[in-house]
Amino acid sequence: MSEAAPPLLAVVGNPNSGKTTLFNLLTGLRQKVANYPGVTVEKKIGECRTQHGKKLRVIDLPGAYSLNARSPDEAVLRDVLLGRRADTPRPDRILFVADASNLERNLYLLSQVLELGLPTVLVLNMMDVAAHKQWRIDIPRLSEELGVPVVPMQAISGQGFLELRVAISREDLPAPRWHSAPLPEDIRAALHRSLDSLASAGAIHDKATLLEPLYLMADHNPLHDGFEDSHLAQIREAREVVEKAHPGWEDQLVADRYAAIEKLSAKVLTLPEQEVRTFTHRLDQFLLHPFFGGAVLLGILAFLFFLIFRVAEGPMGWIEEAFAALGNTVTGLMPPGDLRDLIVDGAINGVAGVVVFLPQILILFFFIGIMEDTGYMARLAFIMDRLMSVVGLNGKAFLPFLSSYACAVPGIMATRTIDSPKDRLITILIAPLASCSARLPVYLLLISALMPESVSAWARAGTMVGLYALGTLGAFGFAWIFNKGILRGANAPMILEMPNYKLPSLKAILLQVWQRAKAFLLRAGTVIFGMSILIWAASTYPKDSALLAEAEKIEQRIESLETSGDEAALTAAADEFAGVKSRQLAQSLAGRAGHLIEPLIEPLGYDWKIGIGLIGSFAARELFVNTMAVVYAVGAEDEEDMTPLRERIQQETRADGTLVYSPLVCVSLLVFYVFAMQCVSTLAIVRRETGSWKWVWFQLFYLSGTAWVLAFAVYQIGGMMGW
Amino acid sequence: MPLTLAQLPVGQQAVIHSMPTGRAGLTRLRELGLTPGARVRMVRRAPLGEPIEITVRGSHIAMRNHEAADIAITLE
Numbered sequence: 001m002s003e004a005a006p007p008l009l010a011v012v013g014n015p016n017s018g019k020t021t022l023f024n025l026l027t028g029l030r031q032k033v034a035n036y037p038g039v040t041v042e043k044k045i046g047e048c049r050t051q052h053g054k055k056l057r058v059i060d061l062p063g064a065y066s067l068n069a070r071s072p073d074e075a076v077l078r079d080v081l082l083g084r085r086a087d088t089p090r091p092d093r094i095l096f097v098a099d100a101s102n103l104e105r106n107l108y109l110l111s112q113v114l115e116l117g118l119p120t121v122l123v124l125n126m127m128d129v130a131a132h133k134q135w136r137i138d139i140p141r142l143s144e145e146l147g148v149p150v151v152p153m154q155a156i157s158g159q160g161f162l163e164l165r166v167a168i169s170r171e172d173l174p175a176p177r178w179h180s181a182p183l184p185e186d187i188r189a190a191l192h193r194s195l196d197s198l199a200s201a202g203a204i205h206d207k208a209t210l211l212e213p214l215y216l217m218a219d220h221n222p223l224h225d226g227f228e229d230s231h232l233a234q235i236r237e238a239r240e241v242v243e244k245a246h247p248g249w250e251d252q253l254v255a256d257r258y259a260a261i262e263k264l265s266a267k268v269l270t271l272p273e274q275e276v277r278t279f280t281h282r283l284d285q286f287l288l289h290p291f292f293g294g295a296v297l298l299g300i301l302a303f304l305f306f307l308i309f310r311v312a313e314g315p316m317g318w319i320e321e322a323f324a325a326l327g328n329t330v331t332g333l334m335p336p337g338d339l340r341d342l343i344v345d346g347a348i349n350g351v352a353g354v355v356v357f358l359p360q361i362l363i364l365f366f367f368i369g370i371m372e373d374t375g376y377m378a379r380l381a382f383i384m385d386r387l388m389s390v391v392g393l394n395g396k397a398f399l400p401f402l403s404s405y406a407c408a409v410p411g412i413m414a415t416r417t418i419d420s421p422k423d424r425l426i427t428i429l430i431a432p433l434a435s436c437s438a439r440l441p442v443y444l445l446l447i448s449a450l451m452p453e454s455v456s457a458w459a460r461a462g463t464m465v466g467l468y469a470l471g472t473l474g475a476f477g478f479a480w481i482f483n484k485g486i487l488r489g490a491n492a493p494m495i496l497e498m499p500n501y502k503l504p505s506l507k508a509i510l511l512q513v514w515q516r517a518k519a520f521l522l523r524a525g526t527v528i529f530g531m532s533i534l535i536w537a538a539s540t541y542p543k544d545s546a547l548l549a550e551a552e553k554i555e556q557r558i559e560s561l562e563t564s565g566d567e568a569a570l571t572a573a574a575d576e577f578a579g580v581k582s583r584q585l586a587q588s589l590a591g592r593a594g595h596l597i598e599p600l601i602e603p604l605g606y607d608w609k610i611g612i613g614l615i616g617s618f619a620a621r622e623l624f625v626n627t628m629a630v631v632y633a634v635g636a637e638d639e640e641d642m643t644p645l646r647e648r649i650q651q652e653t654r655a656d657g658t659l660v661y662s663p664l665v666c667v668s669l670l671v672f673y674v675f676a677m678q679c680v681s682t683l684a685i686v687r688r689e690t691g692s693w694k695w696v697w698f699q700l701f702y703l704s705g706t707a708w709v710l711a712f713a714v715y716q717i718g719g720m721m722g723w
Numbered sequence: 724m725p726l727t728l729a730q731l732p733v734g735q736q737a738v739i740h741s742m743p744t745g746r747a748g749l750t751r752l753r754e755l756g757l758t759p760g761a762r763v764r765m766v767r768r769a770p771l772g773e774p775i776e777i778t779v780r781g782s783h784i785a786m787r788n789h790e791a792a793d794i795a796i797t798l799e
Contacts, residue, residue, distance in 0.1 A: 066751075104781065105755060135781075252744075258761075382769050383769055383770060385774050386771035493751070493787065495748070498776055498783035499783075
């Protein structure tokens, strides 16, 4: 390549400063989203052109309050700005986005960034809010003090964008002039001592500055779940040296920095005599009101439930129908055989099993996008925090967990809004305990088998509510256990910024929804697809040629009977056909696996046929119902109608003549389904969101283990008590 | 006993007097602008009593009583 790569411009700023809006303005739709390797932090890169038509690469770095990193997001920012990440080049220029209506706090990170010495343009965003608060900012003076161009803007309306383009197009962007107070002498001396040992260990790249060791040592959790640094021991040691030389050194540095910022803001910022009440203030009076605020919250959550349960149902049905129609078309076009079965029953079904999640994911992320972009999400966390703190979580975990009642897949994807890695991991681990909508058909079938028609509808509904409560209780119990014991890492204190309310940017939200959906299809989708094919193959192969020949004969008979119109003979033939299918399933790999696990599930009261159903559930829990219909050779005319299956399983007996589905077995099965981890889609998304198989296996075993133990207890203790 | 931020009545202003050093959570609060000498106002308490919302240097920050109880204040 003869031409050098275009300069890299990094967009940096506090959370809620309008950074991403600005990035979208600059790059339009030309942006790529990926993860920084090893961590679940989004990396967004795009392109734009300067006024003179030259190309600029633009990277949207994660929002942060400080280079003293406290989260994976902040650690990524620090490492990219210091040129410590092998996967991302050090930026050539910086576009710092500051919230003008919150100037001093934003100047804190800005002053840290300016000291790194990279050419910088400062955008003062949300000038309208500052004006409303009657804050007067002396922009020429600010620019002079900092030594960088300052552009006042309103990113939402695009006001000031032209001036911004001019500023970032400058070839001769100066290095900033700002310097905070010099480091206190003893801290400086201690840093110098550590610098030498860190540099000789290869932990830092640049010996010319004290900033790199400073920010590395200020990071209390350098691992941040996924950050690999072979120099942790050295960094920790160096930290102890500095700590000994000057106890409380970090707090000293913060105080010094704010002292410098106060001096600066005294020169450039004029506040009104009396604080002006803003729109945000008035809206919060209502939305955080003890009564009205709670009512609005309940209304919003009810609406969300309505959307993901009811509204998503329509498109999900269409997707299933469309793929079924596609399957039928292919069946008609291709000659019967293994290839046709692979395409229709394996591949098309597998794709359908992935795409069917899209309506819920799209709706949930659109909703979350609106809540975050308007600023309501922080209020939701504010209201729910006390409740979640009972089990050691914070308010931000509430919405992802709640969403898991529809489906754990979008719920787990939504945990990205939780910034504490420990809280996020706990939420991911307990999410499958929320009884998702796929369990509903299983619950319905078993409850109807458990309770005769004569039992009132209220008792059935009560049982259903009890199952949901059991799952929720389990989720909270495990959250408490994980928080107390199993997971390492200190609990980050709950500190939540309450941003100003603003109008959501529809374009940005849609863009993000699309990016999330794409990531789901590409990353999790491939795993779900692969697993569906595996499960299909296991329940199809090996084929028994005698059974196949028999099935073919019956099919031909059914065809000829259909023309003759002999209803009784037709029903008999259909029953016979279902019987052949049942025998085929029984001798398939899945059927044999059912036999294989029988010793394991016998203490829970299940036979090998139920074992096949449990295995079939791994593709999706509701498949239990379909699998049992095949196992028991129930040819239902209407798939939605469970009555024939219910009647059939109520007659199922063991060799000794006792009922298989005794009330006790039904309860044991219900308890098993509440707790068991039986969903490959969830496992696939957990793999993607935690970045490791370790947590996938942990979740699979702790949930299924709990399910087994509890179902065992129900069946054995119930049996002893003579039920 | 000096008053702490957790005890500040809603709507009242105060100046941060002191806070213990060397605690990670409090260091982050300092970085968000809650340094000794800064002026704070209690905006509200959440419906269930916690967390609290305060305003400092023009920004609004919510925290739990646990952290706020470590921040000594003097009333204005």
